Amino acid sequence: xxxxxxxxxxxxxxxxxxxxxxxxxxxxxxxxxxxxxxxxxxxxxxxxxxxxxxxxxxxxxxxxxxxxxxxxxxxxxxxxxxxxxxxxxxxxxxxxxxxxxxxxxxxxxxxxxxxxxxxxxxxxxxxxxxxxxxxxxxxxxxxxxxxxxxxxxxxxxxxxxxxxxxxxxxxxxxxxxxxxxxxxxxxxxxxxxxxxxxxxxxxxxxxxxxxxxxxxxxxxxxxxxxxxxxxxxxxxxxxxxxxxxxxxxxxxxxxxxxxxxxxxxxxxxxxxxxxxxxxxxxxxxxxxxxxxxxxxxxxxxxxxxxxxxxxxxxxxxxxxxxxxxxxxxxxxxxxxxxxxxxxxxxxxxxxxxxxxxxxxxxxxxxxxxxxxxxxxxxxxxxxxxxxxxxxxxxxxxxxxxxxxxxxxxxxxxxxxxxxxxxxxxxxxxxxxxxxxxxxxxxxxxxxxxxxxxxxxxxxxxxxxxxxxxxxxxxxxxxxx
Numbered sequence: 001x002x003x004x005x006x007x008x009x010x011x012x013x014x015x016x017x018x019x020x021x022x023x024x025x026x027x028x029x030x031x032x033x034x035x036x037x038x039x040x041x042x043x044x045x046x047x048x049x050x051x052x053x054x055x056x057x058x059x060x061x062x063x064x065x066x067x068x069x070x071x072x073x074x075x076x077x078x079x080x081x082x083x084x085x086x087x088x089x090x091x092x093x094x095x096x097x098x099x100x101x102x103x104x105x106x107x108x109x110x111x112x113x114x115x116x117x118x119x120x121x122x123x124x125x126x127x128x129x130x131x132x133x134x135x136x137x138x139x140x141x142x143x144x145x146x147x148x149x150x151x152x153x154x155x156x157x158x159x160x161x162x163x164x165x166x167x168x169x170x171x172x173x174x175x176x177x178x179x180x181x182x183x184x185x186x187x188x189x190x191x192x193x194x195x196x197x198x199x200x201x202x203x204x205x206x207x208x209x210x211x212x213x214x215x216x217x218x219x220x221x222x223x224x225x226x227x228x229x230x231x232x233x234x235x236x237x238x239x240x241x242x243x244x245x246x247x248x249x250x251x252x253x254x255x256x257x258x259x260x261x262x263x264x265x266x267x268x269x270x271x272x273x274x275x276x277x278x279x280x281x282x283x284x285x286x287x288x289x290x291x292x293x294x295x296x297x298x299x300x301x302x303x304x305x306x307x308x309x310x311x312x313x314x315x316x317x318x319x320x321x322x323x324x325x326x327x328x329x330x331x332x333x334x335x336x337x338x339x340x341x342x343x344x345x346x347x348x349x350x351x352x353x354x355x356x357x358x359x360x361x362x363x364x365x366x367x368x369x370x371x372x373x374x375x376x377x378x379x380x381x382x383x384x385x386x387x388x389x390x391x392x393x394x395x396x397x398x399x400x401x402x403x404x405x406x407x408x409x410x411x412x413x414x415x416x417x418x419x420x421x422x423x424x425x426x427x428x429x430x431x432x433x434x435x436x437x438x439x440x441x442x443x444x445x446x447x448x449x450x451x452x453x454x455x456x457x458x459x460x461x462x463x464x465x466x467x468x469x470x471x472x473x474x475x476x477x478x479x480x
Contacts, residue, residue, distance in 0.1 A: 036074025117179025217273030366431030
């Protein structure tokens with residue numbers, strides 16, 4: 001008897017645990033009305049999907065017959081909002097966006113499928129529900145997947161799903177003018193996976209923009225230095241007040257749930273204050289959050305915390321950490337040089353390079369240390385080039401690899417008689433690697449005649465180191 005009681009108590013506790021930790025992760029309630037397709041009285045189909053980002057509607061105009069405004073497949077305001085199909089004489093396919101479920105276990109999906117009217121033809125009046133996992137095949141819901149004829153109302157559900165991404169797909173049809181087929185309240189719930197709190201050394205500060213252009217926003221870049229996925233929504237960014245207390249502290253919850261190993265994520269409160277000012281190579285590598293600390297232009301602390309508010313990494317920066325070759329550091333980020341050296345090691349932060357656009361949010365830093373040895377390595381290629389747009393040797397490249405950050409460059413092109421042609425770089429801040437390109441034109445954009453040209457490159461740093469390189473190149477072929 002005691003064993004039976006204990007077993008019952010265990011089941012009750014497990015049910016309570018599941019209820020507590022199950023959470024809604026996606027919902028579509030169709031609260032915005034008049035989105036979809038409908039007839040306009042002349043046999044053509046009108047449509048409006050403006051502002052709709054969470055679902056799409058797939059249909060073939062040649063297979064539908066929407067003769068008047070009463071024929072439609074669209075959202076309506078009835079019952080607080082729902083998606084209805086009325087007298088379309090064909091089929092539409094409603095698809096949700098791809099929903100990120102990678103951070104969850106036991107994903108459940110539920111929706112309401114209902115109908116009104118007296119039409120009972122199961123071939124022309126139906127709602128059939130399917131789901132897709134990780135771009136796989138469409139799989140019927142486990143409960144009430146197919147609803148046809150006069151079914152009234154049904155709760156359609158699928159439980160215990162697992163994967164990285166989920167899409168919900170519904171096929172809807174109704175050939176009756178007095179009937180409606182209705183899709184409503186599409187809800188996804190799940191239990192959150194357990195991830196151990198991030199530990200010191202697993203997540204590192206990688207880059208910070210603390211003095212943006214007018215109209216721009218600060219950003220902080222984080223690098224996952226570990227071999228595991230880490231939930232970014234459980235992290236916090238902070239600063240320190242004049243008493244060196246952590247203040248304010250802001251959570252990093254947003255669209256991205258997990259940071260993959262060896263990946264970068266840039267944190268900002270508004271991507272529209274970052275994207276126009278930088279070369280964005282990975283727009284998906286941004287986490288837009290409600291707030292981040294407002295970091296001072298002269299000096300401040302950037303503190304990264306885990307869910308237990310334990311410090312994972314901390315940087316004290318000053319504006320003087322920027323290269324002295326910059327007359328103005330507005331809109332220039334500070335980048336970390338090495339992830340193997342302690343964060344606050346002298347020389348471990350440097351201005352982003354000019355050829356990288358003075359910032360690399362969301363991807364590898366232009367000043368990333370490559371632990372090269374010896375003198376700077378400069379490669380000029382090819383020996384001859386022909387800028388005739390035939391896809392073969394159309395440009396002349398100057399590629400560089402440097403043993404450390406802090407260099408600037410001047411690159412000048414002369415013709416065989418020593419006459420100036422163009423500056424390819426003028427006190428440009430270099431990264432630890434990169435390239436410059438000459439397309440055979442002078443500073444006015446005029447193509448130069450065939451012949452031999454000389455390229456002079458000078459790189460220098462604030463320590464007084466100067467390196468000079470010289471290379472001849474032949475401009476060949478006929479320029480059109």
